[in-house]
Amino acid sequence: MSNEELAYDFSPGIKVYKDGRVERLQGTDIVPPSTDPKTGVQSKDVVISQEPAVPARLYIPKSTTTSSPQTKLPLLIYFHGGGFCIESSSSPTYHNYLNALVSDSEANVVAVSVDYRLAPENPLPAAYEDSWAALKWVASHSDGNSSEDWLNSFADFQRVFFSGDSAGGNLAHNMALKVGCEGLAGVNLIGIVLVHPYFWGTEPVGEELTAPAAAREIVSALWRFTYPSTSGSDDPFFNPGKDSKLGELGCVKVLVFVAEKDILKDRGLYYSEILKKSGWKGVVELIEAMGEGHVFHLEDPTCDNAVAMEKKIVAFLN
Incomplete structure (x- = not known):
């Protein structure tokens, strides 16, 4: 061979x-953490756990060093995308994205960008386990005297949000569901932002039937590749419509972004619909970017649709 x-x-x-x-x-x-010369956003890397190794990158806006007395800021916990098998919290793509979001004067948030072990070396559910470990570590600061000073000093644990794109959107949803089912002491999760979330299912929804068979197969094959022990495309981790606990989602508002030319678009629409029917008591809003493909905002962060997306997210966080 x-x-x-x-x-x-x-x-x-x-x-x-x-x-x-x-x-x-x-x-x-x-890229290393830094003080961004353009925006004054500071970032630093922390180790959440040694075994397994779970790092994260923290961000604070310039206002934390200039305003006094110190007001606590909303806390955004971000899960990066990459199909559970590529990217990291220290990749230029995500570092630049979080820098821009945190530096937005309207946002004024503290952010934690979670890293997690990648498949295939660490198949799912490793990413779910690491993300939950990261959330418990963050929550341990809610009394203001744990190991990380930035969280102790600047984060408002009564105003917490999760967000992520693609596989990270899948993680943000599943972590919010776990919060709803199990609780997360000291944390009030207000909302989640799912950007082009990586969901699927055995039965096609919406316009999926008209998508090329090969493209549909890649979506489900990637899932099986990253999660060999999965039950398949209707695994509740992957198809929220098959999750009997969906109505227990642990937040009061959800913002879902989809892109017109993204094969995952109809899953985002479907998620919004089933969430409304699940018995969940919150409010879900869906926004579609016309003419755009999957995670276009990371590839072209200054395009009109990306700027509009950031504005909408910033308003949601406040």
């Missing part, structure tokens, strides 16, 4: 060879 024989090919994201070698084609660049 040549060592160039492929076992899995999810280009342009990741390839896995039959000899076990994993080649990530994107999402491997990293």
Whole structure:
């Protein structure tokens, strides 16, 4: 067997060879935390747990160093995308995105960008376990005297939000559901923002039937690749419509973004509809960006639709 024989090919994201070698084609660049010269946003990396290794990157806006007396700010916990198998909280894409969001003078939030172990080396549910561990670590600061001073000093634990894009949107939803079912001591989760969330299901919804079969197959194949022990595309982690606990979602408002040219668009629409019918008592709002594809806002953060998205998220956080 040549060592160039492929076992899995999810280009342009990741390839896995039959000899076990994993080649990530994107999402491997990293940038250090910093004080951003343009915006004054400060960031730093923290270690949430050693075993397994779960890091996170924290962000505080310039206002924390200039305003006094210190008012506590809403806390945004962010889960990055990348199909559960690429990207990190220290990638330029997410570092720049969080910098921009935190620096928005209307937002004025403290942010925690969660890292989690990636598949296939660490198959799901590792990312769910790490994300929950990160949330418990964050919550341990709600009394104002845990290990991380920025959270102790600046975060308002009565105004907490989760957000994420793609696989990170899946994580944000599932973590909010866990909060609703199990509670998270000291934390009041107000809302979640799901950007082009990575959901699916065995039965096509909306216009999915008209999408190319190969594209549909990639969505479900990637899920099986990252979660080999899954029950399939109707796993409640992947298809919230199959989750009997959906009505227990642990927040009062949800903002869902979809993009017209994204194969996941109809899943976002479907999620919004089933959430309304689930017995959940909150309010869900859905916004569609016309003419755009999956996570367009990360690729072109200054385009009109990306700017409009940021404005909407900022208003939601306040």
